[in-house]
Amino acid sequence: MKRSNFIFICADQMRYDALSVTGNRVAHTTNIDHIGARGATFHRHFTPNQICSPSRATMATGLYPRHHGLWRNGVALDERLPNLWQALSRAGYATRGVGKLHFQPLLASAERDMPESLAYWEKPGSEDWHGPYFGFDGVDLVMGEANESTRAGHYAAWLKRNHPEVVDLYEPEAGGGSRAEDLREVWKSPVPAELHYTSWIVDRAIDFIERQSKRPEPFGMFVSFPDPHHPFAPPRPYCDLFRPEKMPRPTIRAGELERMPAYLGEGDDPTKAPYIANGEQPREQGFLLRTDDISDETLATAIAHTHGMIQMIDDAVGRLLQALADSGMLNNTYLLFTSDHGELLGDHGLLRKGPPPYRQLLQVPLVLCGPGIRAGTNLDALTSHVDLFATIASLLGLPAPATDGIDLKPLIDGQVADVRDFLFAEYHPRRDAWLYNQSVVSKDWRFTRYPNQPAWGELFDLHEDPWEHWNLFPEQAFGEQARALNAVLDRRLPPQPQVGNEVLGAY
Template structure:
């Protein structure tokens, strides 16, 4: 019988697809990640199920959309009763590990936007409270010296090395390790000790934390440790290695800070390129002109060209740091003799506007910069390089990984295996759904935005709940989404067709699990 493959699943946080050398970035160099594409299939039309961290990470594990798996927006939690493809791998004999950022449960102890903890406690819900252990990612677990004993299995993972939050001051097991390994750790976390620099863009911070104590190095080293422990073991492994970067704040450590210059970058798609901006875009522009700032550090905003170029340069530095870490992990895999039987995947949990229409970060506007992410699959069955323009989604990953090892997905899985794309080319989807649910009021919306998009290879159709406007883009003629055809009389028929197709997708958002066990 053919030996089942190992999996090294590499994922970054908030990286758009075109920010890799192998995806054609004109400035950023990522030779180690590019080497995965050089011996695998690079997907050029891969999109998230939701362009936000927590919902999309839950969709990756469950093969289900946020409307069904329950982690609808950041601050919610994936029910512990949820089945994941990692559960199925573990049941079938795989050793499973999560190293780095997980973010399936809240990792702060702060209330959501516009509410207090007291108000949340008094609120009655449609479902009775789930009393499971939902605080393992919260900061209170990691304040003591030593190492918090993480309770497993955790959504199928038997080994967990937790990193929470973002930037140079991540939490979780990393924070405990950092305190043990940095004699002056409090000084390194003191804003007063920021290294000097000339950047003025929001959230630019020159960390005094050295490269070998930075969170990316921690994830790298723990991943290498894990791979070394699996040498000679009979059970195959699935290792989920998750870097918190290049998510803001913009704080690449050491040599990575000035590896790239703002002058190396251009704002190639300015706000002026959009011919008929939507109301939220106009709100963001007015907010920039009035100096309104952000409601939270995670809220999308428009910035000047100079500030965007600075953010790009620092993002490139963070990506270079990740790329070097990936190179060392791949080198370990090869030196250990594990490469010859390991599937390597690379992706991100969502993108970043990163200058498109002068916007930064992510939000309710589902431009390709935030929905389209890199995805690379390198398989020991065939290491030849190739590309695919097949439409695929994060929601498809669970079905594909299970298909690769011969395990049937559980009832209620909504994804489609694209294994045939890898072996025979072609496609498995004509269209896909992208969901967005906001947890607060922002960008000029009167209430938290509820957004649904239908994507085809040629079109993007987007509905905003209770708004009398929407978006329709001809991606073939207008790949940068600069002309909204929503009100175009020449496109009413196409708009109606796509609206009907979206209705079919929304009608499918009924949970098929659990299946009926009686006729009535």
């Protein structure tokens, strides 16, 4: 029998509770849910970093950012480091990367000759390059979200060549007056859904599946959607599927931010674009916003549009599942769906992402199905993106190097109920050194310290306050608990504010 195939599906900025399978009462994610129904749903899965590139490099290497070196956006991953896609390729798999990879900085200079930089795509003939790249035999790149996706990459080149009239439709001004004045990244996109990058990504993935169905070797594919990352600008019909007035309101507890580190009293400007040009004064990673100056109507529209983007991804996943079924490969393919990190979406009075390691940012969905995985398995163990390389290699019977993670196959098989007592996360700032923070998460607690600002700290009782709305760190009664968890960090993740890898751009 042909060896099993593997498809890794990744969303960008999708929080754990975004899916109907994880309890969202608004979502209708029947296709992503179907992956979990066919196999396992992980209910306490976390990323060790709430920023795109560090998390994505962890998914590929199984290493914490301090060990793989991609410690913040704007830094490149070392291609010599062992990663999942290299392991698959060396084992005889045909490998393909489709969509957003983000292993290199968008703003790297032309001299670096990096295919995921904007400068690379200014060279004549760049659209003819398709790899190899980080273990992928070939890639089809989408770079950036919404209107940024038309600047560089294979999708941008395809769009300009085949549908040049659509390029300007990505701009917010084309939204027919739908752009919100108090949050300029909310609008209704007039881009035809069938020409949107979400559709283009799944079209390329299906082409690859159909080609591989006629070939003897197994395949491994990374299918990576840029959404539901802001801007909140899905095309029709998805921008109109969910009515803003029917959206659940963000969860905010009066006075909660006053108990948090002082930097949360500030925020990005909602009227500015969440991007940085070369040479512009740096703004902190994630472009964290306070929602004080955003109207309830605009915020509800952003939430509705987020659900629309997720629905579009779910429909794309349905097409992918159907292509596997039509090719006769569905039952012999492992399918994994997750996200690089989450989105605050108004909770705590905050939007987007940033330095605070809230559960809305660190906890992400994970569903996995494939040969030998019992349908309907629900797992409550603490798991992490550092575990994915070791687990996938184990499921496929591949050799893998040592990583920072744990092989989850015994957990999936039901041989064990838990794999660890603590999860770890670490945030390295772009601009302000005192925002460097480290977190430890257990089933009962989340503790965060700021080594460069010892007066700051975060402690949450996850039984009484599962979505982290009341910081207990200022209360003397919980000092012993904070000290115990601080000691765990001292043993397991000593402070390392500096990571020796060169910054090549803002992101």
